[in-house]
Amino acid sequence: GAGVSQSPSNKVTEKGKDVELRCDPISGHTALYWYRQSLGQGLEFLIYFQGNSAPDKSGLPSDRFSAERTGGSVSTLTIQRTQQEDSAVYLCASSLAGLAGGNQETQYFGPGTRLLVL
Amino acid sequence: AQKVTQAQTEISVVEKEDVTLDCVYETRDTTYYLFWYKQPPSGELVFLIRRNSFDEQNEISGRYSWNFQKSTSSFNFTITASQVVDSAVYFCALRAVQGGGNKLTFGTGTQLKVEL
Numbered sequence: 001g002a003g004v005s006q007s008p009s010n011k012v013t014e015k016g017k018d019v020e021l022r023c024d025p026i027s028g029h030t031a032l033y034w035y036r037q038s039l040g041q042g043l044e045f046l047i048y049f050q051g052n053s054a055p056d057k058s059g060l061p062s063d064r065f066s067a068e069r070t071g072g073s074v075s076t077l078t079i080q081r082t083q084q085e086d087s088a089v090y091l092c093a094s095s096l097a098g099l100a101g102g103n104q105e106t107q108y109f110g111p112g113t114r115l116l117v118l
Numbered sequence: 119a120q121k122v123t124q125a126q127t128e129i130s131v132v133e134k135e136d137v138t139l140d141c142v143y144e145t146r147d148t149t150y151y152l153f154w155y156k157q158p159p160s161g162e163l164v165f166l167i168r169r170n171s172f173d174e175q176n177e178i179s180g181r182y183s184w185n186f187q188k189s190t191s192s193f194n195f196t197i198t199a200s201q202v203v204d205s206a207v208y209f210c211a212l213r214a215v216q217g218g219g220n221k222l223t224f225g226t227g228t229q230l231k232v233e234l
Contacts, residue, residue: 031220043209045221056219091163105213107222109155109163 002026004110006092012116013082021077021113025094032075033095033107034067038088046090049075050097082117089114120145120214124225131200131232139195139228141210147171152186152193153211153222163209169193200232 005024013019025032034046045059049069060066064083069075079086093107121144131137143152154166167177169186177184181198197204207229211222 033221035222042226043211043222043224045223048220050220056221058219059221089161093163105151105220106153106165106168108165111160111162114161 004092004094004108006090006110006113008113009111010114010116012118014118015084016081018078018080019082019115021079021090021092021115023075023077023092023094023110025073025075025092026108029094029096029108030072031095031097031105031107032069033093034075034077035091035093035109036088037091037112041088043091046077079115082115084117087115087117120147120212120223122210122212122223122225124208124210124228126228127226128229128231131230133202133232133234134199136196136198137200137230137232139197139208139210139230141193141195141225143191143193143210143212145212145214147214147216149215151213151215153213154184154193154195155209155211156206157209157227158206166195197230200230202232202234205230205232 004026007022030051032049035043036046037043047067048056064080067077089112091109091112093109095105095107123142150171152169156164156166167184174186183196185194207227209227210225213222
Protein backbone atom coordinates (compact mmCIF):
# COMPACT_ATOMS: atom_id res chain seq x y z
CA GLY A 1 0.00 0.00 0.00
CA ALA A 2 0.95 3.66 -0.25
CA GLY A 3 3.31 5.09 2.32
CA VAL A 4 3.27 8.45 4.04
CA SER A 5 3.21 11.27 1.52
CA GLN A 6 4.19 14.88 2.04
CA SER A 7 3.84 18.02 -0.03
CA PRO A 8 5.49 20.06 -1.25
CA SER A 9 8.80 18.25 -1.61
CA ASN A 10 10.64 21.53 -1.51
CA LYS A 11 9.60 24.99 -0.43
CA VAL A 12 11.54 28.22 -0.71
CA THR A 13 10.09 31.22 1.03
CA GLU A 14 11.07 34.66 2.17
CA LYS A 15 11.61 35.56 5.77
CA GLY A 16 8.37 36.70 7.39
CA LYS A 17 6.05 34.73 5.11
CA ASP A 18 3.77 31.95 6.33
CA VAL A 19 4.09 28.39 5.01
CA GLU A 20 1.90 25.30 5.15
CA LEU A 21 3.25 21.78 4.92
CA ARG A 22 0.96 18.84 4.27
CA CYS A 23 1.11 15.22 5.37
CA ASP A 24 -1.02 12.28 4.24
CA PRO A 25 -0.52 9.35 6.61
CA ILE A 26 -0.76 5.69 5.72
CA SER A 27 -4.39 4.71 5.36
CA GLY A 28 -5.78 3.34 8.61
CA HIS A 29 -3.04 4.80 10.80
CA THR A 30 -4.51 6.67 13.74
CA ALA A 31 -1.34 8.27 15.04
CA LEU A 32 0.54 11.02 13.22
CA TYR A 33 3.80 12.76 14.13
CA TRP A 34 5.82 15.71 12.90
CA TYR A 35 9.59 15.92 13.29
CA ARG A 36 12.17 18.42 12.11
CA GLN A 37 15.64 17.55 10.86
CA SER A 38 18.26 20.28 10.75
CA LEU A 39 22.04 20.31 10.67
CA GLY A 40 22.43 21.91 14.03
CA GLN A 41 19.70 20.13 15.98
CA GLY A 42 19.42 16.69 14.39
CA LEU A 43 16.00 15.01 14.43
CA GLU A 44 13.57 16.71 16.79
CA PHE A 45 10.02 15.80 17.72
CA LEU A 46 7.48 18.56 17.11
CA ILE A 47 3.93 17.31 17.64
CA TYR A 48 1.88 14.10 17.91
CA PHE A 49 -1.78 13.41 17.09
CA GLN A 50 -3.68 10.33 18.24
CA GLY A 51 -7.23 9.92 17.08
CA ASN A 52 -9.50 12.56 18.59
CA SER A 53 -7.31 13.15 21.64
CA ALA A 54 -5.68 16.51 22.31
CA PRO A 55 -2.35 16.62 20.48
CA ASP A 56 0.98 16.49 22.27
CA LYS A 57 2.50 19.84 21.31
CA SER A 58 5.46 19.62 23.66
CA GLY A 59 8.05 19.76 20.87
CA LEU A 60 6.84 22.87 19.05
CA PRO A 61 9.71 25.40 19.27
CA SER A 62 7.60 28.56 19.37
CA ASP A 63 4.05 29.83 19.04
CA ARG A 64 4.75 30.52 15.36
CA PHE A 65 4.36 26.78 14.82
CA SER A 66 0.98 25.10 14.79
CA ALA A 67 -0.53 21.97 13.34
CA GLU A 68 -3.93 20.51 12.79
CA ARG A 69 -5.29 17.21 11.70
CA THR A 70 -8.64 17.21 9.98
CA GLY A 71 -10.91 14.22 9.98
CA GLY A 72 -8.30 12.10 11.67
CA SER A 73 -6.29 11.82 8.49
CA VAL A 74 -4.46 14.63 6.69
CA SER A 75 -2.35 17.00 8.76
CA THR A 76 -1.06 20.48 8.05
CA LEU A 77 1.91 22.04 9.80
CA THR A 78 1.86 25.83 9.64
CA ILE A 79 4.80 28.10 10.33
CA GLN A 80 3.94 31.77 10.64
CA ARG A 81 6.36 34.63 10.05
CA THR A 82 9.12 32.24 9.01
CA GLN A 83 12.66 32.85 10.18
CA GLN A 84 15.92 31.64 8.64
CA GLU A 85 16.43 29.24 11.53
CA ASP A 86 13.22 27.47 10.46
CA SER A 87 15.10 26.14 7.42
CA ALA A 88 15.11 22.36 7.79
CA VAL A 89 13.56 19.16 6.54
CA TYR A 90 10.14 18.58 8.06
CA LEU A 91 9.30 14.91 8.38
CA CYS A 92 5.91 13.40 8.97
CA ALA A 93 5.38 9.88 10.32
CA SER A 94 2.37 7.73 11.09
CA SER A 95 1.73 4.59 13.07
CA LEU A 96 -1.15 2.19 13.30
CA ALA A 97 -1.74 3.21 16.90
CA GLY A 98 -0.14 5.48 19.42
CA LEU A 99 0.25 3.96 22.82
CA ALA A 100 -0.82 0.42 22.02
CA GLY A 101 2.68 -0.91 22.14
CA GLY A 102 4.16 -3.59 19.97
CA ASN A 103 4.27 -3.36 16.22
CA GLN A 104 1.29 -1.03 16.16
CA GLU A 105 3.34 1.92 17.27
CA THR A 106 6.23 1.62 14.84
CA GLN A 107 6.48 4.96 13.08
CA TYR A 108 6.78 5.05 9.29
CA PHE A 109 8.17 8.23 7.77
CA GLY A 110 7.40 10.23 4.67
CA PRO A 111 10.01 11.72 2.32
CA GLY A 112 9.93 15.09 4.04
CA THR A 113 9.52 18.70 2.95
CA ARG A 114 12.73 20.68 2.54
CA LEU A 115 12.06 24.22 3.67
CA LEU A 116 14.47 27.03 2.88
CA VAL A 117 13.81 30.46 4.32
CA LEU A 118 15.73 33.21 2.57
CA ALA B 119 15.09 12.65 30.16
CA GLN B 120 15.95 10.31 27.35
CA LYS B 121 19.18 10.35 25.40
CA VAL B 122 20.63 8.36 22.51
CA THR B 123 24.31 8.52 21.66
CA GLN B 124 25.83 7.43 18.38
CA ALA B 125 29.48 8.19 18.88
CA GLN B 126 30.51 7.28 15.35
CA THR B 127 29.86 10.24 13.10
CA GLU B 128 31.14 8.63 9.91
CA ILE B 129 32.40 5.17 8.97
CA SER B 130 34.00 4.21 5.68
CA VAL B 131 34.45 0.58 4.67
CA VAL B 132 35.26 -1.34 1.55
CA GLU B 133 32.54 -3.49 0.07
CA LYS B 134 32.20 -6.94 1.64
CA GLU B 135 33.61 -5.80 4.96
CA ASP B 136 31.53 -6.23 8.09
CA VAL B 137 30.66 -3.05 9.96
CA THR B 138 29.10 -2.38 13.37
CA LEU B 139 27.24 0.80 14.23
CA ASP B 140 27.14 1.63 17.91
CA CYS B 141 24.18 2.97 19.88
CA VAL B 142 24.07 3.75 23.59
CA TYR B 143 20.89 4.96 25.25
CA GLU B 144 19.84 6.50 28.55
CA THR B 145 16.44 6.30 30.15
CA ARG B 146 14.98 5.80 33.61
CA ASP B 147 11.98 3.99 32.21
CA THR B 148 11.78 0.25 32.71
CA THR B 149 9.67 -0.16 29.59
CA TYR B 150 10.98 1.30 26.38
CA TYR B 151 11.44 0.57 22.69
CA LEU B 152 14.53 0.89 20.57
CA PHE B 153 14.61 1.40 16.83
CA TRP B 154 17.02 1.61 13.93
CA TYR B 155 16.21 3.66 10.85
CA LYS B 156 18.13 4.06 7.61
CA GLN B 157 18.20 7.34 5.72
CA PRO B 158 19.54 6.92 2.16
CA PRO B 159 20.51 9.95 0.06
CA SER B 160 16.88 10.26 -1.06
CA GLY B 161 16.11 11.44 2.47
CA GLU B 162 13.31 9.15 3.54
CA LEU B 163 13.71 7.42 6.90
CA VAL B 164 13.30 3.68 6.42
CA PHE B 165 12.34 1.56 9.42
CA LEU B 166 14.68 -1.39 10.01
CA ILE B 167 13.93 -2.89 13.41
CA ARG B 168 12.12 -2.37 16.73
CA ARG B 169 13.13 -3.94 20.02
CA ASN B 170 11.28 -4.02 23.37
CA SER B 171 13.16 -3.48 26.61
CA PHE B 172 11.99 -6.82 27.97
CA ASP B 173 13.24 -8.80 24.98
CA GLU B 174 17.02 -9.07 24.86
CA GLN B 175 17.17 -11.71 22.18
CA ASN B 176 19.53 -10.76 19.42
CA GLU B 177 18.13 -10.79 15.95
CA ILE B 178 19.46 -11.58 12.51
CA SER B 179 17.73 -10.59 9.31
CA GLY B 180 19.68 -11.41 6.21
CA ARG B 181 22.92 -9.43 6.33
CA TYR B 182 21.68 -7.35 9.28
CA SER B 183 21.98 -8.29 12.93
CA TRP B 184 21.28 -6.46 16.17
CA ASN B 185 22.86 -6.93 19.58
CA PHE B 186 20.74 -5.57 22.45
CA GLN B 187 22.40 -5.53 25.88
CA LYS B 188 20.52 -3.90 28.75
CA SER B 189 23.52 -4.28 31.05
CA THR B 190 25.47 -1.80 28.94
CA SER B 191 22.45 0.12 27.59
CA SER B 192 23.55 -0.63 24.06
CA PHE B 193 21.74 -1.60 20.88
CA ASN B 194 24.37 -2.14 18.22
CA PHE B 195 23.74 -2.87 14.57
CA THR B 196 26.00 -5.00 12.36
CA ILE B 197 25.96 -5.25 8.60
CA THR B 198 27.71 -8.34 7.28
CA ALA B 199 29.36 -8.28 3.87
CA SER B 200 28.51 -4.63 3.30
CA GLN B 201 27.38 -3.43 -0.11
CA VAL B 202 27.47 -0.04 -1.80
CA VAL B 203 23.67 0.15 -1.45
CA ASP B 204 24.12 0.13 2.33
CA SER B 205 25.60 3.63 2.11
CA ALA B 206 23.29 5.85 4.13
CA VAL B 207 22.89 7.58 7.46
CA TYR B 208 21.71 5.22 10.17
CA PHE B 209 19.76 6.49 13.16
CA CYS B 210 19.16 4.78 16.46
CA ALA B 211 16.04 5.94 18.33
CA LEU B 212 14.39 5.40 21.71
CA ARG B 213 10.81 5.63 22.87
CA ALA B 214 10.46 5.66 26.63
CA VAL B 215 6.92 4.67 27.56
CA GLN B 216 6.51 6.56 30.83
CA GLY B 217 8.89 9.49 30.55
CA GLY B 218 9.03 10.09 26.83
CA GLY B 219 5.42 10.24 25.79
CA ASN B 220 4.99 9.01 22.27
CA LYS B 221 7.92 10.73 20.67
CA LEU B 222 11.09 9.13 19.37
CA THR B 223 14.38 10.45 20.69
CA PHE B 224 16.99 10.07 17.98
CA GLY B 225 20.75 9.83 18.05
CA THR B 226 22.76 12.11 15.80
CA GLY B 227 23.20 9.39 13.21
CA THR B 228 26.15 7.53 11.70
CA GLN B 229 27.05 8.18 8.08
CA LEU B 230 28.11 4.86 6.52
CA LYS B 231 30.05 4.96 3.26
CA VAL B 232 30.65 1.66 1.49
CA GLU B 233 33.15 1.91 -1.32
CA LEU B 234 34.13 -0.50 -4.07
